[in-house]
Amino acid sequence: MGRVARAGGGAAVTVLAGIGDEAGTGLAEQVAAIAALGWSAIELRTVDGVALAELTDEAFDRVAGTLAELGLRTVCVDSRIGDWSTAITRDFGLDLAELRVLADRCGRLGTRYVRVMSYPNDGLHPDEWEHRALRRMRELAARAEQADLVLLHENCAGWAGSDAMRAVRMLEEADSPALRLLFDTGNGIAYGYPAVDYLRPLVEHVAHVHIKDGVATPNGPEWTLPGAGNADVAGCLAMLTEHGYQGALSIEPHLALRPHEQERGTGSADGFIAAGRALEALLAPAGR
Template identity: 30%
Template sequence: MQLSVITDEISMDLGHALNVMKEYGCTGAEIRSLWGTNIGELSDQQIDEALSCLDKAGMEVCCLASPLYKCELDPTAGGDVGNTHQAGERTARQQMDLLKLLHKRANQFGTRNIRTFAYWRRGELTPNIEEAIADGMADAIKYAEDNGLMLLMENEHDCYLGTGAETARFLSRINSPALRACWDPGNGFAAGEQPYPEGYGAIRNFVEHVHVKDAELLASGKYRFIVCGEGEVDYKGHLAALKADGYQGYLSVETHYKPYGGTAEQGTRLSLQGLKKILSEL
């Protein structure tokens, strides 16, 4: 297993983020936003600057953490939305144009992995909704198949596929080599699932990429993200299972945690330390 970080969880300054990551032995970078700009809006000049930073650091890009299909399934629907990480709002009709741009960016960054979601959640995931998601994403999946891309479906509690079980059922239904899982145990926890062993048990055969964040449930019934290894996700058991299953991909830290009065960089450093401690004990 290799280590990565979604770089803006440290800093919008890519060069600084990469230097911090190297301190912890990271070999890959996951790109979401750079210099205050989302991957879907980066200019060619910013791409060139990013490639220069990556070359200087000797680090590869393991995934584009894009906002693909973080949009409304029903164009007449509306409501609160989750974090879009500097991404501009796009309709469902605009997602194919975004994917084609991301294809160009993936080629520039030397990766085939593009993170996707399954629309903002507006109510229960019914069979009809699941069918509508499959229909809505069909062209994107076909495009990925035809162009050698790997779409990585992230389970996201603000979207229709929030748990490992929901995501696994959908991936099994689609059954495409171009659609695999970006498994996020912390998001599964936030969606009400026990990430390990239940969530991972459901999704283990689809895991291509792993996001690492930990969380705890508060007395209010809400959750908060916390340092990896200090929350309620059984990362020791989970990482041992990944190792036993022969997982050789990336563990990409996306902590969403800031210590009280502190910074995102401090939170990510603490989570990298926590993750490395667990890995050292396996």
């Protein structure tokens, strides 16, 4: 199990984790930051700057072996399927191939969760974008169900990324237990919606949570420690608790790494650890 917050010393409530490459490029840096927090769960996106599905078999074997030796649980892997780096016109076969690779690698890591998005548009008429995005998500969910995976659609890039009602429509169209939602507390800062308002109609469908915070500026989001920005992380956590959420809380602070811009600053691990401590402080008053 990952480290958990507890209510009055009682039963475990939720797992605390973090996206490793937010703390460092190499796996050693990533696991060291998790260890510094005293946690034992990690979310994987890239190692040495390489997406998990693109690692050679030898490199992946080293990753899986290291995590097993350290007793680190993998709560989710973050794919590039449908994300901000692609578009609805991209060859769908590439996404299906990535899913096949991750199905095998998730089995090695002991997780069923794969983060996906729903494809940014690329000049198509809105109706055609919707048709293609929903068709792809149905097919991905069907493939995931066959592979005993659960796809977690994030409120980020793509057709259903920033509109809660589109997310509901996508779930209804897929009609599969292999498609659920990943809620990121900070993405509303970038996409212009209040996080709690977005979460409210979707909370029952959320299976995984990313924690980040920030403030909107004329030059784009400025990311902060959880609780120090305008994302109302505390309000989101309260709503999740009220509805019995029992999944992981995984920090993605963006204090050093901004995946969208492929930027990395200095002091990655320090910011990551500070974000973890800030999350713990937010949870403590609620007795979680």
